[in-house]
Amino acid sequence: MKTILRALALTAALLAAPALTPAAHAAGEAKHPEKQAWSFQGPFGQYDQAAVRRGFVVYKQICSSCHGLKMLSYRNLGEAGGPFQAVAPKNWQLRGEEPVLGAPGHGKELVNAIDNPWVKAIAANYEVTEVDPNTGEDVTRPARPSDKFIYPYPNEGIGRAANGGAYPPDLSVIVKARHGGADYVYAFLTGFKDEPPKGVEVVEGKNYNPYFRGGWVAMANQLGIAEEAGVITYEDGTQATKQQMAKDVVTFLQWAADPKMAQRKSLGMQVMIYLLVLTALLYAAYKQVWRGQKH
Amino acid sequence: MSGPSTYDPKTGIEKWLDARLPIIRLAHDSFVSYPTPRNLNYFWTFGAILTFCLVTQIVTGIVLAMHYVPSIDHAFASVQRIERDVPYGWLIQNIHAVGASMFFLAVYIHMFRGLYYGSYKAPREVLWILGCVIYLLMVGTAFLGYTLPWGQMSFWGATVITNILGAVPVVGEPIKQWLMGGFSIDNPTLNRFFSLHYLLPFVIFGVTILHVWALHVSGQNNPAGVDVKSADDTVPFTPYATVKDLFALAVFLLMFAVFVFYMPDALGHADNYIPGNPLVTPPEIVPEWYLLPFYAILRAITFNIGPIDSKLGGVIAMFGAIAVLFVLPWLDTSKVRSMRYRPWAQRFFLVFVVACFALGWCGGQNPAKAVYQAGDYSQVVTYKAADGTEATRTFAAHTPEELAIAVRAWEQDNPGAEGKAAAVVEPFKFTVETFSQLLTAYYFAFFLIILPVLGLRETPRRVPDTIAKAVLDGSKAAAE
């Protein structure tokens, strides 16, 4: 039985290695994305919140004209683990105190996202169209933290017409929806080439990107263009290079796809410790119970 | 097997209840005094682990169903809402999705255990068949559940599988329409899939009770495969089996938790985070890992067999792969239960397990992909050289796409050459398709040829007379 188990473990390992790598690159001839160092990777990794905030600026100024974030509301930005989560002493409104960005602790509590001044200011930049129940007319009002992120197009047809027939995908879970995750999206955003390699057939109206399946994509080299035009000036003084903007916007999109990561990892650590202790105790109990029994 | 009941009601209320509904007696006889062979190894802890998995799926599933919206326009968003806005919804959703994989991992170990130690042989045939029924129901439940989030794999997986059923002659088409609730996968399909996904786990629960009942009639098999003959051969379930099961469950939970908390998406397919879209076919349609071996068998039949076309042939092979398990007790002719004493069966079994893993790998690959390719694709181009004479040039590349690019690149560099390309010469390729066919053949041969013949021809090693003796022999061997 021992030899059988050893042989099986070896086969499993040999087969699992290729089986777990997605079949995608076998079928498509897309280039494999390079691994990047991310703040959120590993069992202890957390979001670099400054990067998430910069990434939000990139999304807002560049991507949001074409891509929506359907699954998110403005309030999410100020919730626990969000980039604009803020803390203040208890009853800060009555005591006339100001919240500061950061995580709860040291006598400071999380500010309700609905009252969060950063979130309120961000939401107020947008307009929501509603039907006035009294007149039946469309009316607009400034967005509130509880509103969903405003979608760039009223419907898919308009979205397609604006992008040469291609519909820009919603970005709420884009990082989870691609093999390679954050590494892929980063490689995609920084991988555009002015010229395809020699011999590759040109597709009119599309741009060449070796990381994209099929090589030709309807999106332009947005970050390259933005870098040249100096579209983004970061408030914290970070240089807005193409690579920096890509890193930041991908960190933001990772947060958007997985906003509960911090809770998940911290509860996970507690559960793992609990289970390890439980396992050790049960092993001791097992040894104790079976002592003296031949088996 | 369980013998006369040793339950002794002590308090008045226990006596009162025992005379009316002896449910405590049943529990006592089944899980406390129940005699278990003393030589059971850790493979016998998976029954308890499976019970835990079933209860976990049902509990988390019921909570999910409170928030999930079975509508093609809202299902995807409702799962996202569960993960983002429902308190601890992310935890419950992760446990349910990862739990399905853990359930199958456990059930496969449980089944291979049964195969190796001959647990399907008399007097445990009904017990084994009930297990096969549970497995079949699990496959159905998991397939239905996978459609619920209504991602691209949900939608296209449902499309492929319902089409497969449509291949069955006469009844196939009506069954397909009845399942889909119309002529295509649409809102009615999702509604009935949700309803059935909620129902089947409770059917599994019922069959599990029968399975445990049958177990308690015939008693547990054991690694030596010999019957229990005296009280020396057994220990009472509690505390001996209980504590061992709990320890094994804790180890299992450690692995379960690593997936739930640190890689909740590792076992799923990225495309299922793209909302289902009937107008866009994904580049590859694959089921979840635990169904890949059967998917490989389905796709291995690429040829017609007499009046049976390849599509129907695939369906027959796939269902046959499970059906053959039902009749296994009558296929294996060996008198010896445990393969521990069957040197040849052991070897064939090992190859069988490897073949199952390999089938799983094949199921995830493009069938045309080369497992092994001897050399490059090549193409000869005849062109007019600068001096007007005819010249030839040979191009070679690993894939046809790369070859076409190489030829085109050369043409762009040599505009006046007027090249004429001969046909592409393909290298010899051993494809995933051929590999799956070989593996499928072995899968069936193992059950239909090897086990029946081997039982008659093989000379088994000496089987110990009793379990107690097997244990003593074992510890002596370990001491030497």
Ligand code: HEM
């Ligand atoms: C045999 C036990 C079960 C198995 C193997 C199973 C399997 C699955 C699978 C594979 C999914 C897709 C998960 C995903 O990709 O996100 C799913 C989803 C779901 N299941 Fe189950 N399930 C079982 C029991 C139940 C029960 C008992 C219920 C309810 C009473 C339930 C309710 C749901 C719901 C509402 C969903 C959709 C939400 C989601 O995708 O997370 N399941 N199930």
